Structures are given as structure tokens and as C-alpha cells.
Amino acid sequence: MGIRLIRCKHCNHVNKFxxxxxxxxxxxxxxxxxxxFWVILAVGLGMVVYLNTDWMGR
Ligand SMILES: [Zn+2]
Numbered sequence: 542m543g544i545r546l547i548r549c550k551h552c553n554h555v556n557k558f559x560x561x562x563x564x565x566x567x568x569x570x571x572x573x574x575x576x577x578f579w580v581i582l583a584v585g586l587g588m589v590v591y592l593n594t595d596w597m598g599r
Contacts, residue, residue, distance in 0.1 A: 547571065
């Protein structure tokens, strides 16, 4: 639960979210797989920075 699965556009095999290559045919996965990974990472880091910054409360 909660884990995004990305379907390979070449062989339709379901890969783990964030996988750079298909685990079945070893072709590169969609770039969306990696973009979403970085977006989520950036949002996560942004939240940490936001919660640790007191620019609003000063
Ligand atoms: Zn594949």
C-alpha cells in the first residue's frame, strides 16, 4: 500500500516506483518515473526546510 508502481512502456511489466530500468526487459523506464521521484523528494525536503525555518514566526 502507498507504493506507486510504474508500468514498463516496452513490455508492460510493473516496476517499482523510482526504478531507472525495467526489472524484466532492462530497458529504461519512463522519465516520468524519475521526475515524480524528484518532485516528491523536493516536496519532502521543502517541507523539512519550511518546518525548520522561523521566517514567518519572528
Ligand atoms: Zn520492460
